[in-house]
Amino acid sequence: MSDQIAERAATGEHPLDDRVLAVLDLYHARMLAERGQPREAPGGRDGGQDQRMRAIGPDTGRFLNTLARGIGAPVILEIGTSFGYSGIWLAEAARATGGRLVTMELHGYKSAYAREMSERAGLADHVDFRVGDAIGLIGAMEDRPGLVFLDCWKDLYAPCLAAFLPKLAPGAVIVADNMMRPVEPGIAEYARAVRAVPGIGSVLLPVGTGLEISRLPTE
Numbered sequence: 001m002s003d004q005i006a007e008r009a010a011t012g013e014h015p016l017d018d019r020v021l022a023v024l025d026l027y028h029a030r031m032l033a034e035r036g037q038p039r040e041a042p043g044g045r046d047g048g049q050d051q052r053m054r055a056i057g058p059d060t061g062r063f064l065n066t067l068a069r070g071i072g073a074p075v076i077l078e079i080g081t082s083f084g085y086s087g088i089w090l091a092e093a094a095r096a097t098g099g100r101l102v103t104m105e106l107h108g109y110k111s112a113y114a115r116e117m118s119e120r121a122g123l124a125d126h127v128d129f130r131v132g133d134a135i136g137l138i139g140a141m142e143d144r145p146g147l148v149f150l151d152c153w154k155d156l157y158a159p160c161l162a163a164f165l166p167k168l169a170p171g172a173v174i175v176a177d178n179m180m181r182p183v184e185p186g187i188a189e190y191a192r193a194v195r196a197v198p199g200i201g202s203v204l205l206p207v208g209t210g211l212e213i214s215r216l217p218t219e
Contacts, residue, residue, distance in 0.1 A: 014069060023121040024058070031055055041082025050107075055085035056151065056177060060208035064149060064175065067213075068093030071173055073146025074100070079120035079134050079160055081105035090149060091123040091137050102128045104137045106152075123203070130203045138163040145169065151177040157190035165197065171218040180210025 016024075048098060056064075067152060068076055068090055076090050081103040091101045105111040111131045118124045130137050132151055138160065146169045150157055168174075174194065179187060191212060195202045199217035205209060 014065060014096070016092060017122070019120065019122045020088065023088055024085075025116055027053070027083075027088070027117070028058065031057075031085075047076065053083050053085060054138045055082065057208050060177070060196075060211065061086060061089040063207050063211070065089040065093045067173070067175070068147055069096055071147050072097040072099070073145045073172070074098075075145045075147075075167070075169075077141075077143070077145035077148045077164065078103040079138075079148070079150050079164075081111050081114050081129065082151070083110055085116045086149060086151060087114055087118065087127065088121055088123065091121075091127045093119060095123060095126045099127060100126050102130065102141070102143055104130045104132070104134050106133065108130070134160055135163050140169070141167060143167070146172050148172065148174045149177070150174065153186070154178065154184040154190070155186035157186050158193045160194055161190065168216060170216065172214075172216045174214040174216075176212040176214075178209045179204055179212045180206065182209075 011031060031053060034165045042074070051107070064086060065163070074093055076099060078087055078090055078101060081087055082105065087101060087103050094101045103114070111129050115124065117128050118127050120195065135157060141164075144167060145164070148164060148168070150160060152160065176194070178184070178188060180196070194200065194212065194214050197214070197216070200214050202214035204212050
């Protein structure tokens, strides 16, 4: 095990195994290289050629991992797989608690990359990769997630909330990323919508780029 991996394993709240740490290091190297590239990228939502990760950072990843371990949800739903960085943190928690991660992504090439990385991390058996339009995939979902991580196109946050809300387990927790920055259309709409859900408790935390943490009533 490299000195870098050993140091991170020793300082983490929940020690991660060597394979997971090695894959996270690969992601972190890619994230570092991305910082020196132009912010503009080809493709995107429709083009299917966007190679920028735009991933959550390690602080947010560790937070999600700790939260998911604490909740112990049988099913974790991630909307916005991208290249799979956040999925590693969530899948590791799912494995640790005997659950599984259902992760949804519009573009097949991103989902395929995320699947390959999950295999390298030894986590693939705990992840269900689904490709397609998020609203349609949510509508066809039979699972009852106890934790949702929302990190897709921001104008889809509120529509996704409306789609998955009836399917959630009692007491489910919803985590929405990028609630403080960058400021994009759809964020304010989502904040209003989630806080208007009857009986819900919701708070904005300054973790990473801002996380809205919302919990449904248990009954």
